[in-house]
Amino acid sequence: MTAINDVVDLTREGEIAVITLDSPPVNALSAQLRAGIAQAVEQAVADDAAKAIVLTCAGRTFCAGADITEFGKPPKDPSLSAVQAVIEAAPKPVIAAIHGTALGGGLELALSCHYRVAVPSARCGLPEVKLGILPGAGGTQRLPRIVGAEQALEMITSGAHVTAKDAAAMGLFDKLVAEGNLREDAIAFAREVIASGAPLKKVRDLDEAIAPARGKPEIFAEFRKKNARKFRGFEAPEACIQAVEAAVEKPFEEGLKFERALFEKLVASEQSAAQRYAFFAEREAAKIPDIPKDTPTREIARVGMIGAGTMGGGISMNFLNAGIPVTIVETNQDALDRGLATIRKNYENSAKRGRLSMEDVEKRMALITPSLALDDLADCDLVIEAVFELMEVKKEIFTKLDGICKPGAIMASNTSYLDIDKIASVTSRPGDVLGMHFFSPANVMRLLEVVRGEKTEKDVVATAMALGKRIGKVAVCVGVAHGFVGNRMLSERQREANNLIMEGAMPWDVDRVLHDFGLPMGPFAMADLAGLDLGWTPENSTGETAKERLCEIDRRGQKNGKGFYDYDENRKATPSKVTEEIILDLSRAKGITRRAISDQEILERCIYPMINEGAKILQEGKALRASDIDIVWLTGYGWPVYRGGPMFYADTIGLDKVVAALETYAKSLGPDFEPAELLVRTAKEGKRISEM
Ligand code: 3HC
DSSP: OEESSSSEEEEEETTEEEEEEOOTTTOOBOHHHHHHHHHHHHHHHHOTTOOEEEEEEOTTOSBOOBOGGGTTSOOOSSOHHHHHHHHHHOSSOEEEEEOSEEETHHHHHHHTSSEEEEOTTOEEEOGGGGGTSOOTTTHHHHHHHHHOHHHHHHHHHHOOOEEHHHHHHHTSSSEEOOTTOHHHHHHHHHHHHHHHTOOOOOGGGOOTTTGGGTTOHHHHHHHHHHTHHHHTTOSHHHHHHHHHHHHHHSOHHHHHHHHHHHHHHHHTSHHHHHHHHHHHHHHHTTOBTTBOTTOOOOOOSOEEEEOOSHHHHHHHHHHHHTTOOEEEEOSSHHHHHHHHHHHHHHHHHHHHTTSSOHHHHHHHHHTEEEESOGGGGTTOSEEEEOOOSOHHHHHHHHHHHHHHSOTTOEEEEOOSSSOHHHHHHTSSOGGGEEEEEEOSSTTTOOEEEEEEOSSOOHHHHHHHHHHHHHTTOEEEEEEOOTTTTHHHHHHHHHHHHHHHHHHTOOHHHHHHHHHHHTOSSOHHHHHHHHOTTTTOOTTTOOSOSHHHHHHHTTOOBGGGTBSSEEEOTTOOEEEOHHHHHHHHHHHHHTTOOOOOOOHHHHHHHHHHHHHHHHHHHHHTTSBSOHHHHHHHHHHHSOOOGGGOOHHHHHHHHOHHHHHHHHHHHHHHHOGGGOOOHHHHHHHHTTOOGGGO
């Protein structure tokens, strides 16, 4: 074996040259790897004894594409395109042997080979769109030439991974070989190719798959229309569509140039910077400085769930989906039956949409042990409580759990605001207690706030973080504070939204501004969706807020067709005259002279106090890093990923500007806007808060 450099080897097995890339953890295409591949291919081409070349990867995966850490730095030669040109021009067949994932530039590398073989567990895809860019090494030009324009549009704009079986069906993989024997089988395949004497097949020369879409702009127009909602606010998907259209309409080389120009533009964009930041932030969130990665975790073979309501049911589904049995406890049979029926209905709806087989539905339901007795939680390794949000109720439950749970069992609360340390204090084992805060709908939202109490044992935190990953969540470790990270910041926004409608804006103005900013919905539409009467009773109504006034006249939100908005039978919202009157009346009663409020003010007053609160959270050490705060907002509240998260967004605006605006508002509106010390200091030092 010849080492070409530290990360590439070249060897020969009879007439087959084998190039092995070995750059852990994911064989990302660094400059060194690119140089090594080009040199290895050139040497294999020059070796007269080699009749074909197999390109394979060591480690857990084929290749995860371009090295994302190189973006934004001066480019180093050779470019990936130059390496591809060497491969494509090789006068002997080059065969990519794929295991794990071939993603982005990794798949593009494979597409410049003459053949692709893969093991059945392999997956491939062009996920660049998720980083705010498009495939920039010919992916938008070569992929359609194999799978056709429509399939390529789908794959490139979604960034979704495709299984080996599907890839083979599309013609993307030429052959699937046995699991665990990839190298040998790829060599055998190479021998077959040589024996067949087939002329070299270059993807760039194929036309059959794209010809049907030529001269048919309506295909692309329809695709745009169909996905308009999904693509709202994003720049990259439109560029992807244009590039695929170019693949169909332009000669290959011109298409490549077109793709390159779009890539250069996107890679320098704010959106892509934000999306790349989010990619790394998500991975950082898994790391807790004082809890090493190899900390042993406790085994979680059975979970106990207290409460079968909306939250309890949704949380349970995460575990059932991962094949973990769940004992669900309720206080009465009716509530238990209703909870189980809702879970079943959710699964059956997924089955109707083809996302699950009926057999899977039954398998998951069979993992549930319904119960009316807390004592039945004795054999659970983890118990999560999702009952009424009242400290006394929680304390009562945890006192009982302390007597029931087996030694070593983890006891978690799904509280969204309450003090975990106080809850833990009623048990004899506060080290086994922590918060596991899921976000509604709990079976859908990716965020899991893992709330680390003062006494929570390290292995308990490590177990919750690992379990989060196992059930497909993004776990973020946070400290004890009212509302932890997400809801604490949300409260700031809510306060300002309420103030704004008293001072001159209407709920639909606030909602429109935040929706245009990229959030899925504004606070008032959100309140209507959640139900305005959450926690409201006629007895406790002060009548001092618009929300309470609305409840008093039976405007309870979407569920009864009227709330801040009026709803038609399709749940389409229109601004309500009644709401407007209530708001004007309340302003009058409070002696407020209403004024015109600009969209800019609405945005700043909703978002800047959140940023400020984020800085306070950091200052107090309640989040490990600013990027964790951003991940909370990206995965729990639908913050638009192309804006990176509140803290990243603050840097985009310029911290000095944010601080100046907060100071101005503090003068006119009061101390709620007083900028946090950390924010002021970071701005002064010219640093980025998102890097704190
Ligand atoms: N560049 C640089 N680092 C990368 C990387 C990449 N393309 N892909 C993964 N990494 C790093 C991660 O940051 C992580 O680092 P850490 O251990 O220091 O936190 C490490 O590799 C392992 O990654 P994961 O924790 O994500 O490991 P998994 O096994 O869970 O997932 C994966 C592996 C499916 C390959 C996943 O990492 C992934 O999706 N990677 C990104 C793939 C991608 O987006 N490729 C497109 C790149 S852009 C491109 O190719 C442009 C081209 O068109 C020109």
